[in-house]
Amino acid sequence: MKTYWNVMAATVLGLAASLGTAVAQETPDTGISGTVSLWTWPHNDRTLTSLLPEFNRAYPNIKVRIQGFPSGKNAYLNKLLSALLAGTGPDVAMVEINNVAQLSEKQQFADLSKPPFNAGALKADFAPFAWSKVEDPATGRIFALPKHTGPGALFYRRDLFEAAGLPGDPQALAATLKDWNAFIEAGRKIAKPNERWMVGTGNELVLAYIAQRGVSYFDEDGKLLVNGPVFKEAFELVAKARDAGLISPFAMWTPEWQGAFARGQIATVVIGNWFGGLLKSAYAPGDAGKWGVVPAPAENGVSAFNWGGDFLGILETSENKEAAWALVKWIAMNDTSLKLQYEKGDLYPAYISAGKATWINFQDPYYGGENTNEIFAKVQAEMVPQTTNPLDSVAYLAVETAVNAVVTSGKSIDEALAQAEAEIKAKM
Numbered sequence: 001m002k003t004y005w006n007v008m009a010a011t012v013l014g015l016a017a018s019l020g021t022a023v024a025q026e027t028p029d030t031g032i033s034g035t036v037s038l039w040t041w042p043h044n045d046r047t048l049t050s051l052l053p054e055f056n057r058a059y060p061n062i063k064v065r066i067q068g069f070p071s072g073k074n075a076y077l078n079k080l081l082s083a084l085l086a087g088t089g090p091d092v093a094m095v096e097i098n099n100v101a102q103l104s105e106k107q108q109f110a111d112l113s114k115p116p117f118n119a120g121a122l123k124a125d126f127a128p129f130a131w132s133k134v135e136d137p138a139t140g141r142i143f144a145l146p147k148h149t150g151p152g153a154l155f156y157r158r159d160l161f162e163a164a165g166l167p168g169d170p171q172a173l174a175a176t177l178k179d180w181n182a183f184i185e186a187g188r189k190i191a192k193p194n195e196r197w198m199v200g201t202g203n204e205l206v207l208a209y210i211a212q213r214g215v216s217y218f219d220e221d222g223k224l225l226v227n228g229p230v231f232k233e234a235f236e237l238v239a240k241a242r243d244a245g246l247i248s249p250f251a252m253w254t255p256e257w258q259g260a261f262a263r264g265q266i267a268t269v270v271i272g273n274w275f276g277g278l279l280k281s282a283y284a285p286g287d288a289g290k291w292g293v294v295p296a297p298a299e300n301g302v303s304a305f306n307w308g309g310d311f312l313g314i315l316e317t318s319e320n321k322e323a324a325w326a327l328v329k330w331i332a333m334n335d336t337s338l339k340l341q342y343e344k345g346d347l348y349p350a351y352i353s354a355g356k357a358t359w360i361n362f363q364d365p366y367y368g369g370e371n372t373n374e375i376f377a378k379v380q381a382e383m384v385p386q387t388t389n390p391l392d393s394v395a396y397l398a399v400e401t402a403v404n405a406v407v408t409s410g411k412s413i414d415e416a417l418a419q420a421e422a423e424i425k426a427k428m
Helices: 004-019 044-058 072-086 097-103 119-125 158-163 170-176 180-190 202-212 229-243 255-262 275-283 321-333 335-345 352-356 373-382 392-408 413-425
Strands: 034-040 062-068 092-096 145-157 197-199 266-272 291-294 306-314
Touching: 034 044, 034 072, 034 321, 044 062, 044 321, 044 335, 062 321, 072 092, 072 097, 072 392, 092 097, 092 321, 097 306, 097 392, 119 352, 145 158, 145 275, 145 321, 145 373, 158 180, 170 291, 180 197, 180 229, 197 202, 202 229, 202 266, 202 306, 202 392, 229 392, 229 413, 255 275, 266 275, 266 306, 275 335, 291 373, 306 321, 321 335, 352 373, 392 413
Parallel strands: 034 062, 034 092, 197 266
Antiparallel strands: 092 306, 145 266, 145 291, 145 306
C-alpha cells in the first residue's frame, strides 16, 4: 500500500526532473574544518540530525553535534539564558520567534554584520518579515540568520464541509469564509455538541486576529496592550465562537487534542504552515485527500498572519566561527537542506528564492492535489511584523490561560484580560 510520503516523493521527483530548481547555491569551501555544536528543541533536533549526511557531502571536514532540549514552559530558553550568563553554550543556537526580543540584544551572540560573516549582504535574500527580526535598524547589528517563518492560513477538512452543505473546493470555500463572521456562521453548520467542533482552541483565533491587526502584546514603547481594544475584540470573537459551540474542550498539544484530528472531530485549524507536517506525520497520516488549505478569514480585509518561525545565531564563545557560519548558511540557504526540511515537516523557508523551487510548488496529494504554496507564498509576502518584547513568552502564556478561562469556565472577558495583565505586569 502506498503511503502519503511515497506518493509525495514521486510527485516531487517527477516535477523536479521536468522543471529543475530555482534556488541559486553557494559553492562550499571544503577546506573548512572543525567541530560545531548546535542547540535546539525536540523535533528540530531530529530533523537537523537527518540533514548531516548531506551537509557532510558539502563540508566533509566539519563535524556537527546537535542537542535538543525540552521547549515546554520556556525550558529551552532558560537553558540557553543560563549558558549565556555563564559564558558557555553551543557554537550555534536556534532561537524561536517568541524569544527574539529577549535574545537579540544579548552581546553573547556574535554580530553577523561584521567580518567574517558580512551577513548584511544577504538581506535581500530573505523575507522582509523574517529579516526585521534579526537586524537592529539603528545599529545594523545582525544577531542571527532567519531559518523558517510560519505563514498562517486555515487548514480544513474538505469532507466535513461538504457534508454540511459547504464548499469543499479551496477557491469556493475561500470566497465563503471571507471574514470571521462568515467563519462563525459556517461553524454553526459543522459543529455538533460533544461530537465535532469547528476549531480546536480559542487561542488560534486570538493569535490570528491580533496579527491581522498588526498588534502584539506590547507596543514599541513597551506599553502592555493585552487589556486594550484589539485584544478585547479578539476575545469577543472567541466568546462568540464558544457560545455557538464551535470550540473543542481540548487543550492544545494534549493527547486528546491530537487524537481529535484522526477521529475527524476538529474541522479546521487556524495556524502556521508547519502544522501540515504534523497532520501528515502524526495527527492524521491516514487522511490524505481529506484536508485542504485556504487563506484565513480576513479582518478589515487582511488575511495574512504569521504563527511560528526560527533563527540561527552564533555565540561569541564559539572557537570555530568559520565552520559555524558554514553550517548556519547551509541550513538556512541551501536547496538540499531546505527541501529536506520541507519534506520532513512542511517547514517554510525564510529564504525567498526557495519559494520558487519545484519541491515546494507541486500538487500535494495530502491536500487533494492542491498547491498550497500558492497561498503560503502570498501570506509570507504580505504578513506585517509585530512588535517584539523580551516578555513576549510570558505574555503568550498569560493570554493563552485567559483564553482557556473564557472558553472552559465562562470567565468574563474583562476579568480574564485583567488577570492576564496583572500576571504579566508582576514579571515586568
